[in-house]
Amino acid sequence: MEQRYDPKSIEPGWQEIWEKTGAFEAEKDPLREKYYLLEMFPYPSGRIHIGHVRNYTIGDVVARYKRMCGYNVLHPMGWDAFGMPAENAAIDNNTHPAKWTYENIAAMRKQLKRLGFSYDWNRELATCDPQYYKWEQWLFIKMYEKGMVYRKESYVNWCETCRTVLANEQVESGNCWRCGMPVKQKKLWGWFFKITDYAEDLLKNCDRLSGWPEKVLTMQKNWIGKSTGAQIEFPVYQTNESISVFTTRPDTIYGATFMVLAPEHPLVKQLAAGTEQEKNVTEFVEQMARENRTDRMTEDREKEGVFLGAWCINPANEKPIPIYTANFALMEYGTGAVMSVPAHDQRDFEFAGKYGIDIITVIQPRELSAEETARDQAYTGDGEMLNSGPFDGLHNRQAYEELIAWFEKHGIGKRTTSYRLRDWGISRQRYWGTPVPMIHCPECGIVPVNEKDLPIVLPEDIDLLEGGGSPLAAHEEFINTKCPKCNTPARRETDTMDTFVESSWYFERYCSPNYDKGMFDPDAVDYWMPVDQYIGGVEHAVMHLLYSRYFTRILKDLGLVNFEEPFTRLLTQGMVSKETQHCQEHGYLYPEETENRDESVFCKKCGRPVEIGRVEKMSKSKKNIIDPNQLVEHYGADTVRLFCLFASPPERDLEWSEQGVEGGYRFLNRIWRLAENWIPRLKDTPAYKDAPTDLDEETRDLYIKTHQTIKKVTDDIEDRFHFNTAISAVMELVNTIYNSESKITPEAENQQTLGVMRHALETAVLLLAPMVPHITEELWAGLGNKPGSLAKASWPKYRQDALTTDTRLIVIQVNGKLRAKFEADSAADEEALKQRALADENVERFIGGKPIKKVIVVKDKLVNIVV
């Protein structure tokens, strides 16, 4: 051990030892209980940011902790390596996406290693590796054969900036999740995964995911968006056509006074054809097609529509009702047609008001008259049926059931369920992704590639087009092929897959990353999966986590795995934020662009005072980012890790504070000095581990504090991952050791006191080992243990008999207010406590001679006297 704590000189050495000894390599071992800990793998952007550091530190603590507890821990790391930034960077810097990606991976791997994370690097994978995506293509073909994939032309979310299609999950309030630009609707051919087949199952199982945060489950449930109701047929007047509608309120059908079709609905043009409305309708539909989704779908957008010049028949009362097309109707939801009941739906109410359509009340609440109901706004509650023929007088909930029965009996409609969830559009019109392994043959149509021809590798010699567009479509060698069935010249599919496909099964690949006979070795997956603990950002609550759950079901239905939920427990960590600095003249400022004078901050450029802005998520544009590299350089990996854990519990946001980091560094120094002072004295003394009864009072206090700390830290990590309070507890222990130090005079220095001291010190080192692994390895070796053995040391256990002293602090209350405290023997019975409390001087004052109504005694805690 060196004199001074110098993280820079000790950390790389331990990292080397871990690597050399293969300390974190995981081997399948059926005799040992496994623990699969996974953090969401990063996109190789080139630099690790502080959000990664936090995520991976939390994961690493759990991995190291579980290892110390004896589990066979799998803790892998890899790269979500396909995606558009590589392509864009390649265009900007005139390089190749693969080169850019692999260089970034090398840089980031180095950063992760420098932080001392305990990954099994032998299992590292990159999704852009043909040996990885080969199996994704294989799975695609299996799914195609089972009818789980299909190709269709439809309106899709199109991002003009990224020049590609987006899945519904990837549109965030009308904008592209990646670049933030508005998303348009575009009619395009594309490949879809039939995730809607699993909607019900994905929804139902949410309730069984007890290890997931409620927040994430709610988001998934809302996204799947189940609603129950009926599908009802409305015949079109004087034609053979009929319009199918989905409604959650079949009980209001007698109040349906018009019909609305989505502008994209196939019947719109057909029904308007030849009527005097045809021109208006065409214009309206074209205008809707031009508008982007955001503009059309904002809620404050006024309801607009046009009459089609056609009517349909309300099957309940056989009255004709006009058919409209309107901006608020969505082709993607239900059947793309709405039976509109203005009296009982606010949106329909507004539309009817604007276009002068009849409003007929069919449900009347008890507290309002028929005239008052639905006068100023739609009435959406329950009540008694009226204007509804044979159903008048019924409660609407009952009418709901009877109407559905009536529809089913007369073949007019049936009970159905509708989901908001759409099929997953996975086609991307870009280069840097997994090629869809399909061939378009003029004779045979669409034909999957032969399995033996996999992988379909991305060609390397491509011209990336400025402003996007698939270079594959222009690559003659890639496109031209022969049909696997009939051998005539055919064309390859040029779409690549959404990168969320790769991340939907990487956790299975980690189990056997080099397996070449399939996606994964079934035995390995059988042993390691499911992931016991998954950790990542909440931003993936719907996208990645829903897709992964879906994929696991696919694999199960294909007989490849025997479980359906991939992640048993999920932890979503909060984001990292920091205060911003803003100058009137120069906008947001980096700390180095400001200077401190007279307790205020000023802009270096113009000298104006700088406003210290609110705490916000770190981003380049706000200039409130911090660079992990610089921090590690300055303080070492352990301090950076310690602060990430100490500043707040994992699920909450973490506010970055330079001074807080400094505090963490001070704490590590404090332990270092403690060890440095004591190690020479107790090097040859074994740790005292027996019952506390034989110890003198002062030594016993330290011994008990040590065991209390073990319990506290273990519980904090085990139950809640609250590392902040775990660290506090060790800080308290260290403070206690400092305080005991003065009491161990040379005269008092005997084997027993030294043994207790050693035990305390050793325990602090063990408890901190998962969080700050480098300094603790150094101290562990200093204490005479085999260098590098801490990573595999056993987690300390506490003695039940060493958790409490024989006296307890008892609190005395009068009428619930604290009035006095005293130390009581733990053996004292209730009566004794009561007598002692009543005898207290201060207590007597507050009783003031009033009669005592009741005395409540809580063992080991308090006495409350009620007067």
Added chain:
RNA sequence: GCCUGGGUGGCGGAAUAGGUAGACGCAAGGGACUUAAAAUCCCUUGGGGCAUAGUCCCCGUACGAGUUCGAUUCUCGUCCCAGGCACCA
């Protein structure tokens, strides 16, 4: 609008089955050491009150009620903040 969280000192945050509110850290102040500074170590630190400076008193966990011997914790109502969804028929 709906659904989740959340609101505690100057700050980050504790209080895990209703039982001492403010652990631990940061910042601030004071002291020791030093020629000095840094570092370190020790002490003080929610607000207010006092003829009795105490094992003292009053107030205090967004606000207002309630349940309870006792509420940061449970119930109801109000306000504010963050995140998600948002014309879904």
